[in-house]
Structures are given as C-alpha cells and as structure tokens.
Amino acid sequence: MKKMTPIAVMCSVLVLGPILSGYYGSLVLWVICQQGVMALSYDFMGGMAGKVHLGHGFYFGLGAYVCIISKQAQIPWPVGVVASAICGAVVSKLVSLFLSSLRGMEFAVSSLCLALVGGILARNLEPFTGGSGGISARAEAFGVVYVFSVCIFLISFEVHRRLLTSFWGRALRASGADPIAASSLGISTKRIEGQAMVLGSTLAAIAGSIYPLQSGYVSPESAFGLDVMLSPIAAVMIGGGATTWGPLWGATILVLLQEIALGGIPGANLLVFGIFFMAAGLWGHSAPKELVWSLIRLSRHHRRPVFF
Amino acid sequence: MILQILLQGFATGALWGMAAQGMSIILHSGGFVHMAVGHVLVIAGIVASLSMQAWAGSGSLVVLLVVPTALGVFTHWIHRKLPWKRFLGEKGQGGFFLFTLGGVMVLEFLGQRLWPLPTGPKEIAVFSLGWGLFLSLWSALGICVSIITSVALWTLLRRTRLGFALRAWERGTGEIALIGVDPKWLGRWSCTVGCGVLCLGGAIAGTTQTLTVQEGIFWTTGALCLAVWAGSLRPVRANLLGWSLGIGQGVISMLFGPQWHPIVGPLLLPFALWLRSKRGR
Numbered sequence: 091m092k093k094m095t096p097i098a099v100m101c102s103v104l105v106l107g108p109i110l111s112g113y114y115g116s117l118v119l120w121v122i123c124q125q126g127v128m129a130l131s132y133d134f135m136g137g138m139a140g141k142v143h144l145g146h147g148f149y150f151g152l153g154a155y156v157c158i159i160s161k162q163a164q165i166p167w168p169v170g171v172v173a174s175a176i177c178g179a180v181v182s183k184l185v186s187l188f189l190s191s192l193r194g195m196e197f198a199v200s201s202l203c204l205a206l207v208g209g210i211l212a213r214n215l216e217p218f219t220g221g222s223g224g225i226s227a228r229a230e231a232f233g234v235v236y237v238f239s240v241c242i243f244l245i246s247f248e249v250h251r252r253l254l255t256s257f258w259g260r261a262l263r264a265s266g267a268d269p270i271a272a273s274s275l276g277i278s279t280k281r282i283e284g285q286a287m288v289l290g291s292t293l294a295a296i297a298g299s300i301y302p303l304q305s306g307y308v309s310p311e312s313a314f315g316l317d318v319m320l321s322p323i324a325a326v327m328i329g330g331g332a333t334t335w336g337p338l339w340g341a342t343i344l345v346l347l348q349e350i351a352l353g354g355i356p357g358a359n360l361l362v363f364g365i366f367f368m369a370a371g372l373w374g375h376s377a378p379k380e381l382v383w384s385l386i387r388l389s390r391h392h393r394r395p396v397f398f
Numbered sequence: 399m400i401l402q403i404l405l406q407g408f409a410t411g412a413l414w415g416m417a418a419q420g421m422s423i424i425l426h427s428g429g430f431v432h433m434a435v436g437h438v439l440v441i442a443g444i445v446a447s448l449s450m451q452a453w454a455g456s457g458s459l460v461v462l463l464v465v466p467t468a469l470g471v472f473t474h475w476i477h478r479k480l481p482w483k484r485f486l487g488e489k490g491q492g493g494f495f496l497f498t499l500g501g502v503m504v505l506e507f508l509g510q511r512l513w514p515l516p517t518g519p520k521e522i523a524v525f526s527l528g529w530g531l532f533l534s535l536w537s538a539l540g541i542c543v544s545i546i547t548s549v550a551l552w553t554l555l556r557r558t559r560l561g562f563a564l565r566a567w568e569r570g571t572g573e574i575a576l577i578g579v580d581p582k583w584l585g586r587w588s589c590t591v592g593c594g595v596l597c598l599g600g601a602i603a604g605t606t607q608t609l610t611v612q613e614g615i616f617w618t619t620g621a622l623c624l625a626v627w628a629g630s631l632r633p634v635r636a637n638l639l640g641w642s643l644g645i646g647q648g649v650i651s652m653l654f655g656p657q658w659h660p661i662v663g664p665l666l667l668p669f670a671l672w673l674r675s676k677r678g679r
Contacts, residue, residue: 142496188668191675195431195495200668203619210661316506316615357507364503371497372484 096335104240113232120236120304122345123243124297125325129337130250131293132322134286137331138259140266141193141283145201146322148208149178149291151313153298155212155219158308161227171299178295179288186284193269202319209314224309227302235304242300246293251334253289262286263332294322320363327370327378336379343382402531403648409537409606411644412544415637416599417617418624419544419551422636424592425625427564428585429491433498436617437505438593442469442600443609444509447517450605458605462539466601470594477589482582486571502615509611518608536605543602544637547595551633560587568631596621613660620663626670 108116135143153174160170265272265279329340366378446465485494555561628636647659
C-alpha cells in the first residue's frame with residue numbers, strides 16, 4: 091500500500107492538474123510527461139547499463155520527423171506514432187549491432203555522432219524534411235494529445251518499474267557495473283545492452299512522435315538540437331540513475347527550472363546542462379544530483395548547503 | 399574544375415591537419431578526449447576574423463600571429479586551473495570527457511550570445527597558379543603553416559624533454575613516474591600544445607572560411623576521427639590524414655553539394671572507433 095501512494099499522487103496530479111491549473115499548467119505537465127518518458131527511456135542505457143548515450147535524443151527527432159511526414163501524407167496520427175516506434179526500433183537495432191562493441195568514451199562519442207548525422211540529414215534531405223526551415227502539419231487538439239501523452243508516460247513508468255527489479259533489469263545493471271563479472275555469470279552483455287538500447291529508443295521515438303501532434307511543426311533544431319540530446323542525460327544525472335523515480339524527479343526539476351528560472355534567457359538551458367556535465371566530470375555522476383538537492387534544501391531551510 | 403576543387407580541398411585539409419595534430423597530442427599522450435577542441439578552433443577563427451576586419455591591411459599578419467598566441471596563453475591558463483589530480487585517477491579520462499563536454503555547452507551558450515551571426519573574411523585576395531587554378535593567399539599560408547606545424551611537432555616529440563615525456567605517457571602513467579615527470583604538468587602542457595596548434599589553425603580558418611560557434615562540434619568530431627585514424631603520436635601522419643579528409647570533402651561537395659561535407663567526420667568517427675576496438679582485441 092505504501093508503495094502505491096506516490097503512484098496514486100502522481101496519477102492525481104496528472105488528472106487533476108489540467109482541470110485546476112488551466113492551459114499553461116497543462117502545457118507544463120505535458121512537457122514534464124514528455125521529458126519523463128525521455129528520461130525513463132534513457133535510464134535503460136544511461137542509468138541501468140551505465141553507458142553515456144549522447145545520441146539518445148536522435149530517436150526523439152526520428153520519431154518526430156516520421157510522425158509529421160506521415161501526417162503530411164494524410165495518414166492518421168496513431169499510424170504515424172506506430173510507424174515512429176517501428177522506425178526507432180529498427181534503426182536502434184541496426185545501430186546497436188555497431189555500437190554494442192564499444193565502451194566508455196568511445197561509445198559516448200560514437201552515439202553523439204549519430205545525433206549529429208541526424209541533424210545533417212534533417213537539414214539536407216529537403217524534399218522530405220523541409221530542410222533548415224522545418225516541416226509543418228496540422229496540430230491535434232491539445233486534450234487528445236495530453237491524454238495520449240499521459241498514457242504513454244504511465245506505460246513507460248510501469249514498464250521501467252517492472253523491468254528494474256526483474257531478472258533482465260538486474261542482469262542489465264550487472265553488465266553495466268562490471269561486464270566481465272556479468273559475462274562470467276552467463277549474461278550476454280552485448281545482447282542485453284542491445285535490447286536495452288532498442289527498448290529505450292522505441293520509447294524515445296514514441297515521445298518524439300507526440301511532439302508534432304502538439305506543436306504542428308518540426309525543425310532540425312527542435313528535433314536534433316543539443317538541448318534535446320542532453321536533457322534526458324541531465325535529468326538522469328539530477329534525479330539519479332537505475333531508479334524509476336529518479337529520472338522523473340530529474341525531468342520535473344529540469345522543466346520547472348527552465349519554465350520558472352530560465353524562461354527569459356534564450357539558450358540558458360545549455361549553460362545549465364554545461365554546469366551539470368562539468369560537475370559530473372569533476373565529482374562523479376551523482377554530483378549534479380547533490381548540487382540540485384543541496385540548492386533545494388537551501389531554499390527550503392535557508393541553511394548553508396553541504397556540497398559533495 | 400576538378401583540379402580547382404581538389405586544390406580547395408587541399409587548403410581545407412591543411413586546417414583539418416592542424417586540428418588533427420592538436421587533437422592527436424591531447425588524445426594520444428594522456429588518452430584524454432577533449433571535446434572542446436573544435437570550439438577552441440572556431441572561437442580562435444572568429445576572433446581572428448573580427449580582429450582582421452578591425453585592423454585590415456598590413457596589420458593582418460600581425461593579427462594572425464597575436465590572436466593564436468593570446469588564445470594559446472589563455473587556454474594554458476585555463477588548463478592550469480583544471481583539477482588534474484581528479485582526471486589522472488581512476489575513471490579520470492571519463493571525467494575529463496564529461497567536463498570538456500560541459501565546457502562545450504558553456505562555450506556554445508557564450509558563443510551564441512557574443513557572436514550570433516556567422517563571421518568570415520570580407521574579401522579574399524586570390525592569385526593564379528596557372529592552368530586555370532586559383533588559390534587565396536591565406537589558403538597558401540595555411541598549407542605552409544600545417545607543414546611547418548607538423549615538422550615542429552615532430553621535432554618537439556623527438557628532440558625535447560616534453561616530447562620524450564609525452565611519448566612515454568602514451569605507453570602509460572607508470573612509465574612517466576619512472577622517469578620522474580609529474581603527470582599533472584604533462585597534462586597541462588599536452589592540452590596547451592594541442593590547443594595552441596588548434597588556435598593557429600583556427601586563426602587561419604577565420605581568414606578563409608565563414609565560421610559559426612555551432613560548427614565547433616563538427617570540427618571536434620572530424621579532428622577526433624583523424625586523431626584516432628592516426629593511431630599514435632604521429633603529427634605528420636595526422637596532417638596527411640587531414641589533407642585526405644579535406645580532399646574527400648572537396649569531392650563530396652563536388653558530387654552532392656557543399657552542404658553535405660560536414661557529414662564526413664560524424665560518419666567516419668564511429669567507424670574508426672569501431673575498427674580500433676576490434677584491433678584492440
């Protein structure tokens with residue numbers, strides 16, 4: 091019963107929030123849902139497998155473009171969402187065959203290249219993607235998009251929660267913590283990491299496919315921009331990886347930070363991500379989390395924070 | 399036409415060569431992946447371009463010498479302040495990678511605020527080489543500087559104490575401890591030498607090309623790709639690979655259009671890393 095209380099509170103906020111807070115509040119909740127799905131999907135690789143997957147946002151952009159192109163072709167949007175998920179799964183399967191043999195920085199840099207290639211393709215394949223100017227299509231009613239986003243978010247949450255404590259999740263965490271020890275226990279680290287990449291990428295592609303349903307517009311910057319690539323990684327760093335609630339807290343804090351504190355400064359989220367990454371580089375992956383929670387404690391109690 | 403494109407590719411390749419040499423020094427000495435090298439190059443280029451516009455004419459060459467020197471000293475000062483003790487410990491290379499990636503974002507934010515528009519040379523004086531071939535003065539200078547840089551780096555690595563220590567560091571941290579060299583000092587100097595070469599390349603790039611801060615990450619991936627292909631501390635080989643990349647980009651521009659040439663670095667780098675991982679096993 092105790093375990094279910096936070097989930098019940100989260101569901102109540104998602105259901106009652108739009109009724110009580112109006113359009114702007116619903117929009118913020120929708121963004122939190124989107125970022126939450128991205129953070130949970132990234133956590134399979136970044137948190138559980140312990141790999142810095144800098145190209146995770148690529149699948150968000152891929153999903154967004156597949157969905158809006160299918161919308162332009164007068165295909166119903168649910169079909170577009172399914173097509174995005176299939177594209178995400180297929181592309182990530184192909185990419186995982188190549189990337190699964192890489193570790194550490196090599197993996198991180200190669201996955202970053204994936205994101206850069208995505209951006210270049212989006213800019214240059216003008217007949218399909220609209221080039222640098224982007225591509226637009228009719229947006230769906232916000233209520234429909236919100237309900238759909240919440241459903242996807244809750245499904246992602248439940249999938250992540252169940253997998254985290256399953257045999258598969260423990261095997262993935264073991265392969266992330268010590269691949270040699272995991273292999274000696276009979277776990278195929280390459281295969282399990284490949285599966286994690288496909289699962290995470292499919293969820294990210296679905297999250298991406300929802301984006302044009304709300305905005306009605308996709309451009310290379312909005313789909314493959316640096317902030318799109320880095321926000322799920324920052325969310326997992328802030329909230330903590332290999333937990334279900336950690337990435338969600340991280341995503342919520344990031345969205346609120348962007349909405350409340352950085353709304354007036356264009357591009358300021360890049361600066362925040364930069365500071366988080368530098369902190370993670372200096373003091374380890376948990377440093378951004380410590381930093382943010384110290385600041386929250388400071389604002390609540392007006393006490394001197396204890397960093398690291 | 400084809401020869402002109404190849405010549406232009408050769409001139410661009412000289413810039414890639416310098417980027418590759420700078421990255422190679424940092425990557426192959428301590429094994430650090432410095433993600434901000436592209437931004438160092440681009441910022442040096444933008445500063446050089448703006449300075450040249452301000453002091454055009456006979457002062458151009460002075461600007462071309464002063465800007466990389468000043469930025470080189472500045473990068474040395476920054477790298478002196480880095481907590482090398484953390485980066486030299488266990489998982490230190492991963493920490494350095496994340497730290498410099500964070501630095502990229504901070505530089506990108508600052509760059510977008512300071513130089514939101516692309517900057518480039520106002521006018522480029524070209525001279526004829528005969529057979530209908532033309533080359534700008536700065537491109538010719540770039541080719542010469544890339545050759546001089548590779549010879550200078552080769553001499554540094556083969557003839558100086560710093561070079562011996564860098565080559566020993568390539569073998570492992572234990573080896574430099576044996577010869578009594580402080581790894582922190584070596585880390586600082588490898589980054590200073592690498593970034594110095596990049597600043598020089600950037601200053602020449604600023605006189606020949608239009609640059610934006612957002613291009614920094616493409617320069618980084620391209621330089622990293624070339625440094626990985628170079629295999630070890632071999633500046634001449636890194637320079638030759640840079641020329642090959644430049645010529646390759648020229649061919650791609652000719653076949654598919656100039657908008658496609660940034661794809662070369664990000665496409666080749668994962669392949670290079672994959673090959674290296676296979677070779678390592």
